[in-house]
Amino acid sequence: MIIFPHAKINLGLRVTGKRSDGYHSIETVMVSLAWFDILEFVPAQEEEEETSLSVTGLEAGIPPRENLVYRAWKVLSEKHSLPPLKIHLHKNIPAGSGLGGGSADAAFMLRGLRDYFSIPLPEQDWVDLALSLGSDCPFFMYDTPCLARGRGEKLEPVDPGLDGYELMVVVPPVRISTARAYGLVTPAPAEDSLAERIREPVAEWKNHIVNDFEPVIFREVPVVKNIRDRLYEQGAMYASLSGSGSSVFGIFRQGEAPDQSDFAEMTCWKGGIKKPGKSPVS
Numbered sequence: 001m002i003i004f005p006h007a008k009i010n011l012g013l014r015v016t017g018k019r020s021d022g023y024h025s026i027e028t029v030m031v032s033l034a035w036f037d038i039l040e041f042v043p044a045q046e047e048e049e050e051t052s053l054s055v056t057g058l059e060a061g062i063p064p065r066e067n068l069v070y071r072a073w074k075v076l077s078e079k080h081s082l083p084p085l086k087i088h089l090h091k092n093i094p095a096g097s098g099l100g101g102g103s104a105d106a107a108f109m110l111r112g113l114r115d116y117f118s119i120p121l122p123e124q125d126w127v128d129l130a131l132s133l134g135s136d137c138p139f140f141m142y143d144t145p146c147l148a149r150g151r152g153e154k155l156e157p158v159d160p161g162l163d164g165y166e167l168m169v170v171v172p173p174v175r176i177s178t179a180r181a182y183g184l185v186t187p188a189p190a191e192d193s194l195a196e197r198i199r200e201p202v203a204e205w206k207n208h209i210v211n212d213f214e215p216v217i218f219r220e221v222p223v224v225k226n227i228r229d230r231l232y233e234q235g236a237m238y239a240s241l242s243g244s245g246s247s248v249f250g251i252f253r254q255g256e257a258p259d260q261s262d263f264a265e266m267t268c269w270k271g272g273i274k275k276p277g278k279s280p281v282s
Contacts, residue, residue, distance in 0.1 A: 003112045004036040005104035006274050007093045008139065009169070009242040009249050011160055012194050012209040015187045023135065023151045024182055027194050030100075030136075030152075031145045031160055032274035033167065037093050037105055039069065041112065044084035051077075051084045057091035068106035068133055075129060076113050094267050096175030098243025100140070106133045107140030127153060136243075143276045147195050160198050162273050165237075168257040170227045171247040171267040176217060181244035184216040202251055205238040213244045224248060227263070234258040 010028045017025040037057075044051065051073055053064040064070055069089050076082060087109075093101030107130050113119065114126065121129075130137035135152040146155040197208045218225035224241065227248040231239040235258075236250030250257070260268035 001042075001112050001116050002038065002040045003108050005039055005093075005101070005108040005140065006037075007033040007035040007099040007101060007104065007169075007269075008136070009033060009099070009167070009247075010211065011198060011205070011240070013211040013213060013241075013243065014190045014194065015182070015185045015212045016189055017187045019151070024185075024187060025150060026148065026152060027190055028148050028152075029145060029158055029160060029194060029198050030139045030148055031162065032143070033099075033169070033269070034271045034274045035093060035099075035169070035269050037101060038090040039087070039105060039108055039112065040089075041073075041085045041087040041109075041116075044086050048084055048086065051087065053087045053089065055089045055091060057089075058094055059091060068102045068137075069109045072106040072109035072133055073113065075132060076110060076119070080117070080119055082113065082117065094171045094247070096177075097171045097247040097267075098176070098241065098245050099169070099171075099247050100136045100243070103134045103136035104140045106130070107137045110137075111141065145273070147198070156195075158195065158198055161202065162251065164254055165202065166252045166254050166257045166270065166272060167249055168231065168236075168252065168260075169242070169247055169249045169269045170231070170263045171269075172221075172223050172227060173266065174221055174223070174246050176221065176245040178244050181213055181217060184220070185212050188212075202237045206232075209238070209240070211241045214241050217241060217245045221246065227266075230262075231258075234262070 008030045013028040015024050053070045127138045130141050131153045138153040144157045147158045228239050231250035235256050239250040257270050
């Protein structure tokens, strides 16, 4: 089976509280991008008694058994005695960039195993399994933009109205630790409703939709602020840090996004939001 985990961006990200379990409560809108990793698995050969994982592309330097893809197989196998598999992951989405690549890989591995082995679990059980792997993973079990609350598992479909817009994502050659980023932010209740703000015209978002990580990340990593400012200078209607960084995205009218060569020595991607049910052809 070949599947295509996709990246995401965050439209606004508010850190609204610190939970008793050590996690933070958030409010954010997550939107899928048509930017994909490639994940394939097949039954292992008879002589292969254990599941194996190989990774190519933009490797994150993570030992295979610590990779979220392998952990997804393991957590499901412990419950359903899955046979050994041969898994290959090709990474196109940069790690440590706030684009959710690792979380997507894990969730899509669960989705692929569910479909391949026809595992009959209730929807909430799949969400709980995904949450056990990471706070962003539940979002990737679905195929639509969502308002996310709680740790990220309380999901409500929304329409951010981005059809017809072009997005540009710029990733500087620096990774930002999510744990460290959360440690730098002071949680505070949201002053207004992101669910209402996201319904406003995109041109209004600059004045109202905020990412609470921006002040601390801009201070710690000035190049990230520089990217955001340059995207605005080049005509972005809205530009923001995604997640806790280090990627920054800009939303442009169709055909108005700058050339990728304007951000030399950085990873750039230009395209649109992922349409529900649309993936590359295997």
